[in-house]
Each structure stands twice: as structure tokens, then as C-alpha cells.
Amino acid sequence: MDSKKKIKVLYVDDESNNLISFKASFRFDYNVLLANNTDEALKHLEANSDISVILSDQKMPDMTGVEFFEKIRPQYPNPIRILITGYTDIESVINAINRGHVFRYIKKPWTDVDVQSAIDEAHKFYVTTSMLALKNDELQKAYNELDKFAYSATHDMRGPILSVLGIIDLAKNADDIEDIKEMIEMMENAMLKLDNYIQNLHDHYSIRRGELNITEIDFNDIMKDMSDLYDITSKLKNVSFDKSVSQEGKFRSDDISIKIIVNNLLSNAFKYQRKNTDEKNVKLDMKVSNGAAVIVVEDNGIGIPESSLDQVFTMFFRGSNDEIGSGFGLYNVKDALNKINGKIEVQSKENSGTTFKVIIPSK
């Protein structure tokens, strides 16, 4: 049986005979750790963060089981505590519950069935509590994100609308047709910006909420999609676009996540180009071998200042004034990568370019 899946139980008792018989009875059912005194028990706790149930004898020479539980609880609040004792006066029971926060109370001499049911129940309780803590963390994270979102949405969604309203106000009193044409173009840009933001938002929630759909992926298809999207951009913006793809063996992952990743990186590479240079270039290289895909997107654009490199994956972080950015793109990339267990590295030098390297394992 896989020992990893067994419940990890720590038993503290000063009587070696008890320890031996405990291990003899339960070593097949649980991953049993034994301690002859509380110091040893602490060492086990320190070394094993995954202990889910602790059983302690009440009467030990250095301290009582209740005192031991009371002492370890602040530092190790998660493992569930079970007290084993020969004394059953009401005072010690009250102490065990109030001071030691014990989950169960087992009377000596124990029966295997009692111990087993106590451990199993305690473990169930442990799992539920841990899950709850995890869910709480997730919920907190979601709340924080929602706050951030609500703040940004007013700016990024209202911003373009207010700009257009401003121009309309101006246009009402404009007579010159050239002026009016300029204004229309500006309104168009504002609407494109809004549309870009909403599309990113849609990406964001499809990564967040969407289930992964793992299929076999042919990177030639992905390359074709990207060519369809960016060949025109390349011509319009006068940026050369070098593409290379090679695939050895099958690769399985979530198609949409990979497209979101490559698309966002390319979109940035084309967007953040230096204005006054003739040799604008974007490279996309995708290689699949040994069950992993390595995607490299390289540009010789404006680069990222070293001081902002560690912030580029933060939601709504914008490192530059020059272009329309939503602060969503790289955050979405990171999010999508987290879902498919990928990694990303970034190297950049200001005014010389940026390289993103993505590694995704096949599922």
C-alpha cells in the first residue's frame, strides 16, 4: 500500500510497551510515528507537517498530555488531538477539553476498535478543517481580486466612454470638417480600446471559470492561427515576423489556454515596438520534444525596465504610457499557465527587446 496515502499519526507515551503494541496494532492502517517523551514528539511535529492526528498519554513524567497539547497548539493548530488516559475523573476530562482542546478521549486499556474509530473520525475532521482553511484562502484571494477589478473597471471601462462623450461635446461646436474627421478617428480609437479591454476580460474569465479541455495539440495548427492573426499586423506595422515550429511526438494540453498565452505574448511583442527604428522584429518559436512544449516569443522593442520586471504579471500593472494597455494581458498569461502547470521566464533590456520563454508539460 502506498504509505503516502496512509493517515499520519503521532503517538506519545512514556511507556515503551504501549508504543510497541500501538505500532503492532496499527502499522498497516496508518503511518505511525512514535515518541517516548514530549521532546521527541516535538521533533516529529517539526519534521512532519502532514501529521493529522496526535494521540498522547495523559500521565507522563515531564508533563501531562493536556499540558503537552496546550503547549503545541499555538504552533501546530491543525493536527487533531486525542488523549489516552487511565484516569477518568470528571476534572481531568474538563481539563482535557478546555485546556487541551482534545477531540476524543480514550480510556486505558484501549480496544483497537475504539482507537481506530477515534483516529478515523479525527482524520475526517482534520481534512474538513484543512479544506475549509484552503477554501477561505481562495475566497479571500477572489475577494481581493474583485476589489481590484471593481476599481479598475470604472477606470478602464468608463474611461473610453467618457472620452467619447468629451469629444461629442466638442464636436457639437466644431465647424471644420478636418477637425471633425480627426475627432471621429479618436472616438474609434477609444472604442477599440474598450473592445480590447472587454476581450481581455472575457479571456480572463474563461481561464478562471472554464474547465480545462485536454486534447491532442498540433502546434502547426496553433502557428496557423497565429499567422492568421498577426501576418496583417506585421505588414501594417512594418514589423518582420519570423515563425518556426517543430513537433516531435504527441502533445496534450488545453488548446484555449495555449492560444491565450501565445496570443497575448505576440500582441505585446507587436505593440511595444520602438518607434524610430527600421528593423522591427518579432520571433515566434515553438518546439515540442520529450513531452514538453517550449514557446519563445522574442522582440527587439522597447523592453521592460529592470525595476518593473517582477511586476509585469500583476493584474492591472502597466509599465508604459506609450501604448494602449489594459494591464490584463500578462496576468492572463500567468493565470493560464498556472492552470496547465506551465512556467514562464522573462528576459528584457530597455531599448533592446524582450524575450518570453514558456515551458508547458504535456498532460
Add this chain to the structure above:
Amino acid sequence: MSDIKLNFIVIDDSKLDCFIAEKIIKNTGRSENCNVFQQATDALEYIKTAQVNGLKTIVFVDIQMPVMNGFEFVESFEKLSDGQKESYCIYMLSSSINENDIAKVKGYSSVKHFLNKPLTNDTIKAVLEDY
């Protein structure tokens, strides 16, 4: 209405909003000159080195901008010497209806008012009567 000329500075990362502000300012007929900056850092540099022409300068600054936001701009501005600061009147502009932002604006002594975007003929008229 008075017709004393004024200097204007517009700081907004959105080109579009700069364009609108510039047009509206020019329409008032009160602008001696109007400088537009898409980066707050550039505006700050300009203010540090600007020649004083004896006229008041009205500054419109957006709150949410990358690199240096409106609040950071005002904080840096407030560190300048009194001589450098005295001819400036700062107005903060934002599209956000965020209570925190509005409250924060009140905490800066050098900021006259918080204005909602977009800047319109009416708002600028009010500003010109108020500064």
C-alpha cells in the same frame, strides 16, 4: 468675466483626453500657453525648470496613470519650494467614482478640486471662475 490670460498644463496618459482638454482650453480664449504631458514625470520636470511668466498656471492631472499616477505627482509637487509652487493651481481629474480617491484628494493642500471626467466647456468655465 475676466479675461486675464493663464497658463495651462494637462497631464493624462490618454492621448484622447489630452486632445479634448487642449481643445476645450483653447476654446476658452484664456490660454497664453497650454502644455500637454502624457507622463506625469515629464510634467514635473517641466514645472521644475519652467520660466515664470507672472501668470497663474492651471494644472489638470488625471489620477490613474502608469509609471507615476496623479497622487504621486501631487506628492512630488508638494515637495517643491514655495516659490516654485505658488503660481500653480492643481485640479485632479478622474473617471473613477471611487470614494477613497475623492477623500484622498481632499487630503492634499495643493489640490483645489476633484473633477469628474470628461472635461467639458461647463466644467472649465466653473474652474475659471473658481481658481
